[in-house]
Amino acid sequence: MAIDGKGSITDNDIFIFPKNQSLTADDLRGFIHYQINTLCENYKENISMYKGHYPILDKKPKPLNKPDNRIVINFAKYIVDVFNGYLFGIPPQITYDGDDKVNEDLQNFNNTNSITDKLNEVAKQTSIYGRSYLFCYYDEHGQMKSAISSPQNSFIVYDNTIAQTPLYFIRYIVDDSNHLTISVYDGTQQTTYNDSYQIISQTDHMIGSVPAIEFIENEERQGVFESVKTIMNGINNAVSQKANDVEAIADAYLYLSGGSIKKDDLQSMADNRVIINPEADSKAEFLTRPNGDGTQENLLDRLEKRLFTIAMVANLDNIDSGASSTASGYSIELRMQSMRGLASNKERKFTNALREFYKLWFDARDTVDFTLENKVKKIKQFLSGTAKDDPINHLQFKFSRNLPRNIADEANTAKTLEGIVSKETQLGVLSNVPDPKAEIQKIEEEANQKINNAIKNNPADYDFTTPSKISGEEDGK
Template structure:
């Protein structure tokens, strides 16, 4: 636990803690903001820089005496982040409610907020920074909206109890004159503050909770490539040095012994690569540097293997090469088992965070209401009314090569064993099982109506009978 200015503190997992019964003062707020900007901010800046391709090798001092000075960067940070999140959330997760009306409202809310797209961006941010936030607000039309807030300029302060419930959400910005301003949100009110951390204006807080939820990559709040930074830097250094050696060989010194070489001779050497001398003792050659190509190559290959092993993210180029190119889908999944474990852990964190987010939304909107039948049934049975957020269903699908024929066979085998919704969820081509069930019912209804309309027994043969008479 690290103490910050005021009464606040920060845990080993970088969680901001504050006494539950205390009121956040300007001094306390300053301590948290400065810690987030000065201490955690260095980590955030380094990570986003690496994701964008800026590595420490680019900041090294230039080599003296015009020596070759290549600065090669292989952006493994971006590769690891994008490959892992493509695997984790490349296929949009399904978020549903059993109640048809409530589910329709839920999907409309998600579509209006481009929620899946925002969730994908949050997933990328947590892989870079270790954490990210979703912030709820209401626009001018009193519509509840969702925004993404990066940890570089926002954070949540939790209470000091075992539950660690959120007390405040803080967002701030720094303008071009290096003046800071921001807003603090609690469960009951909100206010803006200035560069001196004093209250400037009291704002309306419409939500009945702190209107932000923290999404984390893991409990330690480490990014996807935090554990392999030194390996990535070593690979860049080794490749750059290898390029320097190649350049040094191309610019090798020419050594002549016992021969007088004129300017024309040197010019002929440059143009024709040939030099002749009349002296019997003359010797001419290029000075050769020791060649460590094999050692360098082994080092780079070994570092790259350890990079993906330590990051626990599969190297797809390795899966596509050599004997692996003909590997079965199942064997490829086995090679991706470590990444599956990472994704499963991240999924559990995201499921919990999304449920908390929707709980806030449901409390201020009519997005999901228990049906009248369920209310009456629960009252008769003496059951406590369940929270709509507790009835949410989240289904994440790993983005792997799929054999639709095998999935269809599995789904057919499940006929009569599980519910229709569970049966359809096996199929990767079905985005929303509930909507698919509705479409199937509609098609069956249309087919039945068409059969009735085309049934000859329904034809009026009265005219034909009259002609015969």
């Protein structure tokens, strides 16, 4: 669909711009207007629901002091938090295979940038909005840093080729006076505009490419509860109406027929909770409307069941692991089959995005480490045909599902795999071993320590460290 300027937007809400054409003020204005007036409206609704503000709270009050309960059951927050707790409750392991020095630098970068915490927040935003961004920049010390950028005030523009390569990362802020300040990042520069879309400044951002990566929940850029918003609203309406009915029963009118009762007598009956009417044909009863309690309960049961079925997120309240503790983890996994598929799809999307993110880091690392010695080394490798392949191919990502685990069963499985698979794969079976590579290193260190202790404490006090003594050439022999 075309928007103002030369840009357009796809059915999956991706901004597109013609390749090899310059972005003008009119083009930028078209993107910003569509973002604010269309996409952000849905973003605001989703984040409001996640925070517990549903449309039922905005309805007009009922007239004549009728019961008007506004009960909110925050299923949006439940779905988002349960789903991402299942996928990211155990931080993913990100390692580099083949070079310990590179892996050490990678872990230092992840730790100093709190990447696992940022990924958890990005995952939550993608489940709410359908997308989120990690933005890269250099701090005052020349170190590459990353920050989360919300889709409520940022977006990426891609080219119109089949590859859909990022062209611009656009981020804007609105001050207290409702004035816009817009920052546009291309492959080399940051250009800042005011709310009249006039250029204020231009600087090099030094990243080497568009300095932001888009993380998505799915190809349609829909949040995890997007397809069940009407069901959640229906449940809130039904529960609130049920509360209204209960309140209406408590406030029901008392109907008295036959004879007459004085006002003082009515007050006395109310105080003593006794009804007395001397007339022979008198009658007293409460006026109540028909009770639809059974119908309401059936409706609520069906809505709640369909809610979790369509959202494909498990309702943990309905999971019964059974009496056997040894089978509990497997039993729960079976009941979470649909959520496992949903999580696997999100894992693939995040893996692709993480590869693009770390490509920026590798490029920055090569730039910093591009000394004359490394230049000569790379030229020699290129001329000899031994140039290293893309380091991105050596990245390993391991996402672990956050489920109850039976350590005894895992230990038996690991023991069974002895001699069949590599040590790293064998240790990877154990959920209490977060980093198999580091664990192997610890095992080797412990083995070396035992050998050293044995040599140090040998009864004969034989010197194993001197070659001449070991070979028998001792004391001039």
